[in-house]
Structures are given as structure tokens and as C-alpha cells.
Amino acid sequence: MQNKGLIKFFAILFAIVSIYQLTFTFVASNIKNDAKSFASTELNKLKSKGVATDKLPDLNSLEVKYLDSLKKVNVFSLGFADYTYADVSAKQINKGLDLEGGINVILQISVKDVLRNLANDSKNPVFNKALENTKSIQQGNESYLDAFFRSFDAVSGGTTKLASPDIFANKNLADEINFKMSDDQVKRVIRKKVNESVESAFEVLRKRIDQFGVTQPNIQKLGESGRILVELPGAKDVDRITKIVSGTAKLEFWETYRAEDFAQFFGAVNELLKKSEATVETDKKSTTIDSINNVLADKSKDSVATSKAKGSNPLFDKMAQGGGPILAVVSVKDTAKINSYLKRNDVKALLPADKRLVKFAWSKPDVSTDEKTKKVTETVQLYGLKGNKDGVAPLSGGVIVDARDSFDPMGKPSVSMQMNNQGAKVWENLTGKAYTEKGYIAIALDNVVYSAPGVTSGPIAGGRSEISGSFEVAETKDLANVLRAGKLPARAEIVQSTVVGPSLGQEAIDAGTTSSIVGLLLVCLWMVVYYGRAGWYANVALIVNLLFLFGILASLGAVLTLPGIAGIVLTLGTAVDANIIIYERAKEELRAGKTLEEALRIGYGWKGAMRSIIDANVTHILTGAILFIFGTGPIQGFATTLLIGIFTSLFTSIFIPRILMDRDIAHGKQLTFTTPWSKNWFTGFHFDFIGAKKWTYIISSTVIIVSCISFFTNGLDEGIDFVGGRTYQVKFEKPVQPEVVSKELAAVFDGSAEAKIFGSDDQLKITTKYKIKDEGIEVDKEVNTKLYDVLKKYFNNISYEQFTSTAEGKKFGVLQSMKVGPSISADIKTNAYWSVLGAMLIVGLYLVVSFRKWQYSLGAIAAIVHDVIFVLGAYSLLYKFMPFHMEMDQHFIAAILTVIGYSMNDTVIVFDRIREFLDGNYKGTFKEIVNASINTTLSRTINTSLTMIMVLLIMFIFGGDTLRGFVFAMLIGIVVGTYSSLFIATPVLLDSMKKEDIDSIEKRHEEANK
Structure with a gap:
């Protein structure tokens, strides 16, 4: 082997770098354990001091506090460099949520809201109709903006331009859009504006999350989709997190009407509803009004008498009139009905002319418990905000420059805010007017009124304000953080979320560790039993491969997930594949009378095993790359470890054993690549595979027909990834x-x-x-x-x-x-289809280029289609009966793509042997050459399949419930893939060739052997 010294140098250097990178993971892990111990100790100290339970911090915040204190402190030294905890944590292998526990959400920034804002809330009917139709015509993987443009073109029919003055050629966009611009020009500007809004949302969310306080949060934009991924390892309170990441933080200050301003209106509405509603549920309504009145008796001295006639008043049976700025108090369960009343046109017609622009808003729910009955009542308050023709609040949260959690004069948690100079002036005028008119100012966040204080001591100068209400301490902290970060430019809807408890994550780690260790030991044992000392060399390469694999994961800052562990375990099975190909070829040459040195030279040569190894791994890399491109989250983690494993396996399995075997040659030692037990295993095959094609075609056709029938009758158990x-x-x-x-x-x-x-x-x-x-x-x-x-x-x-x-x-x-929301599930399904089809097409194209005959590609594609239908059919037939879940989801698609890679692996090995025999001295017809190629590579095929099946069985047994369906698909796929490479791919290759093509091949082969 040439350049042996250079290869040794790089192998040693690579090993040192890998150990260096992994050191940070071990150090970070120890520090995290210290943080957990610190948090538990501190919490116990506070409990022993008698601190009230509701005042106790949670363990997570204490852990974050400990880790934050070390961010700039040197915690690790290598002599030539010192590292803070921030440095160490940045270089470690991070655990995914399925291993660490925590919360993962994908937020969809509402492009619809952005477009409305850019169009200045246009009333243009074409624009609004296009917006209304966009959701229904949006296709999988199509952005909302592209769908809107299609919708607008269809609705307008060319009669209305995007640059109309009442759409995008408005005063807000006057610097960039004018009415003379074409639709294509406007579209470019709008795309830029939408991207700027998404970027703005990304920055706002990043600030919020940085202030929230979790270890190693991850936030990233997902391409140009308008989606943002947020991962919070270790986060525990689901509702609290969702409020922080999805709330727009639209803060507004409104003047309010008084309860007496609407007393006559509500009376008129009640009379109107009496005429339009025929029946009333008297008992239920009596209970509701009683409970609300009890709350009011405790909560408000300004409350006025409610209607005493119960069971006959459609409106008053659902609400109690309030006092001051509170128009009414309503049970939470009745708010939908009240809203429906207030939106009716005949009800709106009853509003006095000076109140037609009123904007109704609800308060935050107030929960109370009756001490006698222990019955819990949840109510909200209705406010009437003084609207205007533009629907814009007199003062908005954009003027807030700082916000802090504090306590109001009553000692209750609140949020104090400081405004800029412009906001301070408006605030002084607003509070001055409220003082003069003895009015109230409602403070609303995301259209929910948190408080509506009166002004009793004159105009408030300096721009100081406060939000108070029924807050918890944690809520005021979060609200202050959100206000400091700023408001989102549009709504951020959670279209996909995953919540994993830490105990479940620990179970996943234990299952993954067990399956990895057992899988590693089994593969190592098999290699020693089958190949003897050469097997030990392959095992050394396998251990080095794992070192390199983890070292690269650490250096890339990759996130290790449960499917990623599955990818590592699978790497154990495939890592020895190159060794098996080389060893089997070396055994053939030794049987032919070659010396060990000659056998190794041929085995490692391009015309020996190397071309087969390269072809097999290229097809595997192509399918892995497609999996990485089209997959998301944990599936990308699986693809990452799989792809890295392929490259590290190639390097270690080819070079490490060769270095050790060259040393044996130099010392005169003999290698036979067998043991006394395995000497005659899988040798001497002379089976007529092509002759059996009639029966295999019948068997495979039957399976395909049964599978197709099952698709139409049983269907498939589609997971929420695909259906939402x-x-x-x-x-x-x-x-x-x-x-x-x-x-x-x-x-x-x-x-x-x-x-x-x-x-x-x-x-x-x-x-x-x-x-x-x-x-x-x-x-x-x-x-x-x-x-x-x-x-x-x-x-x-x-x-x-x-x-x-x-x-x-x-x-x-x-x-x-x-x-999983419907929009993202449509994208996932579309990606799944394209990933499977793309894998087939790309691999097929590679084989056409490599073998220069389309028939090779056709044979391989036929085998792949056979395998995919077989696996799908098995899942369709069995999902109702198996004791584990067999859902079609992203993990299942990952299994299908992996099966495609391994099936192609086996097929390419046979095809390469056919090409070698046609170029060499093997005599016989094309059919005989094909049969001989299958028989001479059968030992490699069986060996590789056995190691894979062993590893998959270990994962199936020890890998946990989450991976069981995924692994089962791969088990079926490997078995069927081995069968199809022998009985489908090569017969199709032979049958797809015309007689004159075969005659031409045989003639060239015969002439080459003369």
C-alpha cells in the first residue's frame, strides 16, 4: 500500500483531534451534573427556611443560574489553553429533546397578517378575496406568498394590479412601490418585505428566549418558508412556553366607556334577542348567573343589580352588568355566545351613533372558588374600548423602552414600564383627559385587557405606567421579558410542537446505549468467528470508526437524537461491509493459488473490491443525502450520523486493517480470512438463480397484488406527521x-x-x-x-x-x-413522496452513468420498487394486529430510504461482478456470467445481511417502543432487499436486454478471451 506513512499520520492526527473534541462533552456533562446537585441543594435549603411553595424557584431556573455563573469562568484547561463553560458547551455533542427532554416548536409567521399590514389593511375586494382563497389553494411545500400571488392573479383576471393605490401602492410603501409598476416588480418588493418581517420575528423571538433562561436554546429559520424552529432543552411548563414564543406582544392603551354608557344598549339587545330566540335553558342559566353574582359580590363594590328575572332573558341570563369600565361579567363558557350576539348586524344597529366604533374586548380569566361548595367559577370581564375609524389605539407598545416585573401598591405582582419621550407626551395627554373626564384607560396585550385603572391624581408625566391584574410572579417576569424584546410583526402560530419529559429522555438514552453496546459486541463476535485474526483487525477499525464518528459529531456541533443513535447502531452493521467485500475477494484469490500479498493487492485493487465498494457507498450516500435534505428534526439527525458513518467507515475499514495486514506480511504471518468453523461456510454455490425467475416472478407478483389490494381495503396507519x-x-x-x-x-x-x-x-x-x-x-x-x-x-x-x-x-x-398542523403535515407528506421518488431517480441515473447501460438501472429500480411495495404491504396488512405501532410517519420514510440504500448496495455488488466477469477471463454465455456473478458474491451478500439483521434485531429488542416500528420496517426491508437483489434485479436486467444486445455482449466477451 502506497503512502502508508501518510495514512498512519492522518489516522493518528484524526484520533487525537476526535479525543480532543469529545473531551469537552465529558467536561460539560460533569458540570451539568454539578448544576443539578446545586439546584437540589439550594431548593432544599429554601424549603428548610420555610419559604412558601408558590415562592420557590423551579429546579430548571436554579440550574440555569448555576450554569450562567460559570459562562465566563475557566472550567477546563489543557495547558496550552483555558476554556470557560460557554466555550465548553459550544464544543460538546448536544442531546436532542428526545434524549434531554424539553419543548420543540415550529412557528409559522402569519404571512397573511404581514400582507394585510403592507396593504394598510386594504378593503379592496380583489385583494381580500385573494387572501381568503389562498389557504384553500396552497399546495404542499408551496409558500403562502406564492399561493397568494397565484390566488390574486386568478381573482383579478388581470383587471386589478398589485400596485393599485388601495393595495400596495399606499403611503406606507410609497418609497418602494408606485402605481406604474408591473405585478412582477411589486412581487419582488413584497417578497423582500415579507422576508424582512420573518427576520424581524426571528430577532424578537431570539431576544425573548435569551431572556427566558434555558440552557443551550436553539432557534433557527427554516429556509424561506416563514417558519422558525425553537428548541428549549429542559423546559418544563408547556403553557408558559407557548405564551412566550407565540404571543405577538401587541401592547395598546385605550380609552374606555363606562358601564352606564351601555346599560340602555344591553337592555335593547336583550329585548331583541327575546323575540329572535324561542327557548331558554332556565336551570343552567340560573346557576350561571348565581355563580357570577357571587363573584361580583366579593370582587366589586361598583357592581350594579343584575336582572332578577332569570331564565327569560337571552342576554342578561348570561351576563351580570359591571361597574366603572367593566361593562359586564361573563362566565368563560358563555363568551362565544356573547361574541356571536355582538357581531350580529341587527345588534350592531342598536348601538348609539356616537358608539358605533366601539371595540369590545375581554379581560384575562379570573378564577374563584366558593368556600362552601368548593365549586370553581371562571369569569371574564367585558370592556368597551373607544375605537376610531382607523382602528388604531391612541398609544401602542412601540413606545416602551423598558419593562420590569415588580409589585403594585397592594403587594400584587405587576409589570412597570418606561416609555420614550414621544410616548411620554401622549401618555401625559391621555391620562390628563382621563383625569378630567373621570375616565379609565385600558391596558391591552394581544387584545386581552389586563387592567383598566382610573386616573385620580392628575396627568402622569415621565412616561411611567404599570400593568396589574391577577398575575403570578412567573407571569410578570415573562411578560416583562416579552415587552423588552418587542412585538412580533405578525401572529406566530404553532404548526408543530413536541414535548418530551426528561424521564422519557433518560429511558431513550438507556435503550440507545444498551442497543449500541450489544450490537457492537455481536458484530465484533461475528467478525472474529467468521474471519479469525482478520476479523480482529476489522473490529479495531470499527472501534476507531466510532471514535472518529463521535469526534466529527462533536466538532460539527451536531445534535444527537434517538434516531441518530439508531444511525450509529446501523453504522456498526455497515462499517464492516467494506471489510467483508475485501476479505471475500481475498479469499477467492487465495483459493485460486495467489499469495497473501497478491490476494490483498487484487482485493484492494480497483478491479477487485474497490470499485464495488465505491459504487455501493455512492448509492448509499445519495439516499442518505436525500434523507437529510427532505427530512426534518430527528430524521436529519439520523441522516447526519448515517452519512458521517459512511465516510468514517470507508476510511477506517479500508486503511486500518490493511496497515495491520501489511505488518503480518512483513513478519511472515499467514492470514486465511477463515476459522476452523467458518472455513467452508457459504462456499461452492452453483444455484441457477436465473432459471428460478419464473417462480420468483410469480411470488413477487402475488405479494405486490396482495399489497395493492390491502392498500385499498386496509389502507395504511398514517401518523399525524402525514395527516395532522x-x-x-x-x-x-x-x-x-x-x-x-x-x-x-x-x-x-x-x-x-x-x-x-x-x-x-x-x-x-x-x-x-x-x-x-x-x-x-x-x-x-x-x-x-x-x-x-x-x-x-x-x-x-x-x-x-x-x-x-x-x-x-x-x-x-x-x-x-x-x-402537527395541517399545513406542515402537507409539506411533510410532499417531502416524503419526493424523497422516495428522488432516491430512486438519482440512484437510477448514477447506475446509468456508471454501467453505461440503462438495463442495469432498470433492474435496480425494479428491485427497489419491489422492496418498497413489499414493506408498505406488510405494514398495511399487519398494523392492526402487531403489538407495537406501525405508523407511516417521518421515521417510516427514513426506514424506506435506508432500505433503498441497502438494497442498492447488494444489487450493485452483483452488477459490479457481472461487469468484472465480462471484462475478464470468465468464459460462458451472458446468462451463465450473471448466474456466476450472483453465486460468487453470495457469501458477501449473506454476511452483510446477517450482520445488519443482528444489529436490527438488537435495536428491535432493546431500542424502546419509539423505534420499534421504524426498526421493523428496516428488518423487513433488509430481508426483502437481499431477496430482490438476487431474484429480481438480475433477472430484470437480463430480460430487458434484446437478443441482439446479448449476442453483441457475448461476441465481444468471446473475442476478448481469445
Whole structure:
């Protein structure tokens, strides 16, 4: 082997660099453990001092405090350099949420809102119709903006321009758009503006998250889709996080009407509704008004008498009139009905002329408990904000330059704010007017009124203001952080979210570690049993390969996920593939009478094993690259480790054993690549594979037909990745009946709920599509609350917070949850189709270029299509009966693509041997050459498949419930892929060639052998 010294140098250098990179991971891990110990100790100290439970900090915040204190402190030294904790954490291998626990959300910035803002809230009917139609025509992987442009072109029919004065050629965009511009010119400007809005949203979110305080948060834009990924490892409070990341933080200050200003209006509305509503649920309404009046008696001295006639007043039976700026108090469950009343045109017509521009707004819910009955009542207050023709508040949050959490004069948590000079002047005028008119100023955040104080001591100068209300301390901290970061340019809707508890993450680590160790030991044992001392050399290469693989992951700052661990375990199976190809070829040459040195030279030569190794790995790299491009999140983690593993495996399996075997040659030692047990294994095959094609075609055709029938009858168990929805992994205190739970959930989720055993019989996977198309954090909270209300009876006194949070050491409740909105599920499905088709086309194209005959590509594609249909058919037939989940999701697509890579691996090895025999001295017809090629490579095919099957079985047994369906798909795929490379690819290659082509090949071959 040439340049042996250079290769040794690079191998040693690479090993040193890998060890150096991995050192930071070990140091960071130890420091995190110290942080956990510190947090527990501090919390116990505070408890021992008698600090109230609601005043105690959570463990996560204490851990963050400890780690923040070390960010600029030297925590590690290598002699030539010192490193702070910030340096160390930046260089470690980060664990994904499925291993660390935490919250992951993908936010979709509302491009619709951005377009409305850019068009200055245009009333142009063409513009608004186009906006209305955009969602329905938007295709998978198409941006909202592109769909809007298509929609506008279709609605306008060329009669209305984007540069119309009442659309985008308005005063706000006057510097960039004028009415003379073409639609294409305007589109370029609008694209730039939308991208600027997404960038602005990204910066706002980054500031909010930096101030929130979690270790190593990750926030990144996802291409040009307008989506932003936010990962918060270790975060526990789901509702709190969703408020922080999705709230627009649109702060507004409004003048308000008084309750007496609307008393006559509400009376008129009530009389109108009496005539239009025929029946009233008297008992239920009596209960509602009683509970609200009880709240008012405790809460407000300004409350006026409510209607005493109950059960006959459609409006007054649902609301109690308030006092001061509070127009009414309403039970939360009745707000939807009240809203529907207030939106009616006949109701709006009853408004006095000077109040036609009123903007109704609700307060934050107020929860109270009756001490006698212990009944919980949740109410909200209705306010009437003094609107104007532009619908713009007199003062907005853009003037806020600072915000701090504090306490009001009553000692309750509040948020104090400081305005800039311009805002201070407006605030002074606004408060001066309120003082003179004895009015009130409502402070609203995201259209929710938090407080509406009166002004009792004259105009407020200096720009100081305060938001107070029924806040928790944590809420005021979050609100202050959000206000300091600024408001989002548009709504940010959560289109996908994943919540993983730390205990589940630890289970995943344990399962991944166990499967990795057992898989490694089995592969090493098999190589020693089969190849003897040469097998030990392959094992050395395997260990070095793992060192290099983890070293590269650390240097790239990659995130290790559970599928990523699966990719590493699979690397163990494929890492020895190149060794097997070389060893099998060397054995052939030794049997032919060659010396060990000659056998190795031929085995490592281009016409020996090297061309086959390169072809097989190129096809594998192509499928891995497609998986990386089209996959998201954990799937990209799987693709990353798989791709890195391919490159490190090639280097280590080719060069490390060769260096060791060259040393044996130099010392006169003999290598036979066998052991006394394996000497005659998988040798002497002379099976007529081509002759059996009639039967294999019949078998495969039957399987394909049965699979296609099953697709139309059974279908496939499509996961929420493909259809949208919410899924929860819930751990119970004792076994439950999934059929019973499904019925109970279906009753509250409009029939859209399903519960299945997940692993053990005390754990369920619950899926629902309930309100998945509805947007807003309120909907997410509603679904979580409904789930809790149904399932809480199965637990011993569990609170909503305990049920939904991802607290450290949590054993029961929601261990993991996931939400996929319909827009992102459409993109995932589209990506899945293109990734599978793209893998087939790209690999097929590579084979055409490599073998210079399209028939080789056709044979390989036929085998791949056969394998994909076989795996899909197996899942369609078995998903109702297997004791584990067999869903079609992103993990399943990853398995399919991996199967394509391995199937192609086997096929390419056979095709390369056919090409070698045609170029060499092998005599016989083309059919005989094809048969001989399959038989002479059969030992490699069986060996590689066996190592893969062993590794996959270990993952199936020890890898945990999450990976079981994914691994099962690969197990079927490897078995079927081995079969198709032998019985489908080569027969199709032969059958697709015309007789004159075969005659020409045989003639050239015969002439070459003369």
C-alpha cells in the first residue's frame, strides 16, 4: 500500500483531534451534573427556611443560574489553553429533546397578517378575496406568498394590479412601490418585505428566549418558508412556553366607556334577542348567573343589580352588568355566545351613533372558588374600548423602552414600564383627559385587557405606567421579558410542537446505549468467528470508526437524537461491509493459488473490491443525502450520523486493517480470512438463480397484488406527521382499557380520538384531530384541559400542572406530546413522496452513468420498487394486529430510504461482478456470467445481511417502543432487499436486454478471451 506513512499520520492526527473534541462533552456533562446537585441543594435549603411553595424557584431556573455563573469562568484547561463553560458547551455533542427532554416548536409567521399590514389593511375586494382563497389553494411545500400571488392573479383576471393605490401602492410603501409598476416588480418588493418581517420575528423571538433562561436554546429559520424552529432543552411548563414564543406582544392603551354608557344598549339587545330566540335553558342559566353574582359580590363594590328575572332573558341570563369600565361579567363558557350576539348586524344597529366604533374586548380569566361548595367559577370581564375609524389605539407598545416585573401598591405582582419621550407626551395627554373626564384607560396585550385603572391624581408625566391584574410572579417576569424584546410583526402560530419529559429522555438514552453496546459486541463476535485474526483487525477499525464518528459529531456541533443513535447502531452493521467485500475477494484469490500479498493487492485493487465498494457507498450516500435534505428534526439527525458513518467507515475499514495486514506480511504471518468453523461456510454455490425467475416472478407478483389490494381495503396507519393532529404518550398509575378510554375521549373530542397500548398496558398513545385546523394557544390549552378532565379519574389526585408538565423525575401523566398542523403535515407528506421518488431517480441515473447501460438501472429500480411495495404491504396488512405501532410517519420514510440504500448496495455488488466477469477471463454465455456473478458474491451478500439483521434485531429488542416500528420496517426491508437483489434485479436486467444486445455482449466477451 502506497503512502502508508501518510495514512498512519492522518489516522493518528484524526484520533487525537476526535479525543480532543469529545473531551469537552465529558467536561460539560460533569458540570451539568454539578448544576443539578446545586439546584437540589439550594431548593432544599429554601424549603428548610420555610419559604412558601408558590415562592420557590423551579429546579430548571436554579440550574440555569448555576450554569450562567460559570459562562465566563475557566472550567477546563489543557495547558496550552483555558476554556470557560460557554466555550465548553459550544464544543460538546448536544442531546436532542428526545434524549434531554424539553419543548420543540415550529412557528409559522402569519404571512397573511404581514400582507394585510403592507396593504394598510386594504378593503379592496380583489385583494381580500385573494387572501381568503389562498389557504384553500396552497399546495404542499408551496409558500403562502406564492399561493397568494397565484390566488390574486386568478381573482383579478388581470383587471386589478398589485400596485393599485388601495393595495400596495399606499403611503406606507410609497418609497418602494408606485402605481406604474408591473405585478412582477411589486412581487419582488413584497417578497423582500415579507422576508424582512420573518427576520424581524426571528430577532424578537431570539431576544425573548435569551431572556427566558434555558440552557443551550436553539432557534433557527427554516429556509424561506416563514417558519422558525425553537428548541428549549429542559423546559418544563408547556403553557408558559407557548405564551412566550407565540404571543405577538401587541401592547395598546385605550380609552374606555363606562358601564352606564351601555346599560340602555344591553337592555335593547336583550329585548331583541327575546323575540329572535324561542327557548331558554332556565336551570343552567340560573346557576350561571348565581355563580357570577357571587363573584361580583366579593370582587366589586361598583357592581350594579343584575336582572332578577332569570331564565327569560337571552342576554342578561348570561351576563351580570359591571361597574366603572367593566361593562359586564361573563362566565368563560358563555363568551362565544356573547361574541356571536355582538357581531350580529341587527345588534350592531342598536348601538348609539356616537358608539358605533366601539371595540369590545375581554379581560384575562379570573378564577374563584366558593368556600362552601368548593365549586370553581371562571369569569371574564367585558370592556368597551373607544375605537376610531382607523382602528388604531391612541398609544401602542412601540413606545416602551423598558419593562420590569415588580409589585403594585397592594403587594400584587405587576409589570412597570418606561416609555420614550414621544410616548411620554401622549401618555401625559391621555391620562390628563382621563383625569378630567373621570375616565379609565385600558391596558391591552394581544387584545386581552389586563387592567383598566382610573386616573385620580392628575396627568402622569415621565412616561411611567404599570400593568396589574391577577398575575403570578412567573407571569410578570415573562411578560416583562416579552415587552423588552418587542412585538412580533405578525401572529406566530404553532404548526408543530413536541414535548418530551426528561424521564422519557433518560429511558431513550438507556435503550440507545444498551442497543449500541450489544450490537457492537455481536458484530465484533461475528467478525472474529467468521474471519479469525482478520476479523480482529476489522473490529479495531470499527472501534476507531466510532471514535472518529463521535469526534466529527462533536466538532460539527451536531445534535444527537434517538434516531441518530439508531444511525450509529446501523453504522456498526455497515462499517464492516467494506471489510467483508475485501476479505471475500481475498479469499477467492487465495483459493485460486495467489499469495497473501497478491490476494490483498487484487482485493484492494480497483478491479477487485474497490470499485464495488465505491459504487455501493455512492448509492448509499445519495439516499442518505436525500434523507437529510427532505427530512426534518430527528430524521436529519439520523441522516447526519448515517452519512458521517459512511465516510468514517470507508476510511477506517479500508486503511486500518490493511496497515495491520501489511505488518503480518512483513513478519511472515499467514492470514486465511477463515476459522476452523467458518472455513467452508457459504462456499461452492452453483444455484441457477436465473432459471428460478419464473417462480420468483410469480411470488413477487402475488405479494405486490396482495399489497395493492390491502392498500385499498386496509389502507395504511398514517401518523399525524402525514395527516395532522395531536398525539400524547400518557403513563397511568395502573393498567387501563384502551377501548374504554377511546370512547370517553371521543365523547369530548367530537368523535376524533383514539387510544392504543404503547409498550406496557399502563401506557397509552392517544391521538386526536380535534380542532387541529384552529389556530392559537387557547385551542392548545383547551385540548390539554379536555384531555386532563377525562383522564384525571385514573390518577390519584393529580393536578393539571402535574399532568401536563415535564417535571424532573415525573412518572405519570403526559410523558410526551406532539402536534402537527395541517399545513406542515402537507409539506411533510410532499417531502416524503419526493424523497422516495428522488432516491430512486438519482440512484437510477448514477447506475446509468456508471454501467453505461440503462438495463442495469432498470433492474435496480425494479428491485427497489419491489422492496418498497413489499414493506408498505406488510405494514398495511399487519398494523392492526402487531403489538407495537406501525405508523407511516417521518421515521417510516427514513426506514424506506435506508432500505433503498441497502438494497442498492447488494444489487450493485452483483452488477459490479457481472461487469468484472465480462471484462475478464470468465468464459460462458451472458446468462451463465450473471448466474456466476450472483453465486460468487453470495457469501458477501449473506454476511452483510446477517450482520445488519443482528444489529436490527438488537435495536428491535432493546431500542424502546419509539423505534420499534421504524426498526421493523428496516428488518423487513433488509430481508426483502437481499431477496430482490438476487431474484429480481438480475433477472430484470437480463430480460430487458434484446437478443441482439446479448449476442453483441457475448461476441465481444468471446473475442476478448481469445
